[in-house]
Amino acid sequence: QKEVEQNSGPLSVPEGAIASLNCTYSDRGSQSFFWYRQYSGKSPELIMSIYSNGDKEDGRFTAQLNKASQYVSLLIRDSQPSDSATYLCAVKRRTGRRALTFGSGTRLQVQP
């Protein structure tokens, strides 16, 4: 089992719709969770971080964390073609190695 799992996609949504990206993780002791966006050929850029159970909203983005289910998601409202990219979920453990563990990413395509 991979430490961080994401559906590779592509996830295709029409412009203006809500895109829902999901991520599960195996280490129950994980404490910090991040979503990065990566355009083709570019480096990842941070979209959101979340540390506590529940929802965290920032503009059109909402991150959701459920530690009991070991599940974190990212919702993108009013999706735009410019949101088309690969979205990487990353997790930091509570103890041990202090580097992030990344999922393989979900490719999102927003159709105009």
Add this chain to the structure above:
Amino acid sequence: DGGITQSPKYLFRKEGQNVTLSCEQNLNHDAMYWYRQDPGQGLRLIYYSQIVNDFQKGDIAEGYSVSREKKESFPLTVTSAQKNPTAFYLCASSNGQARETQYFGPGTRLLVL
């Protein structure tokens, strides 16, 4: 401008050659990291350093070496022992605290001639 710089943007390696990728940050971050990304894949950790003069192996350290002589700099050497070096190499840094967020440089694409 504060940020992370990586050079070169593209690097070509001949068989049997060692090459060094540069990573510099002026964010005053304690921790620095090197990741490798293969096409269609996520990021895999090569090495990381939490403090000057100290570094730890990540998941795929074989064939790579690093040094951390200055807080601002964390160069990565891809040695001839790394038989499949073609990839996108990403350097990141963080403030090293418990809820650390990592920020990435623009990356170096390494190609084998």
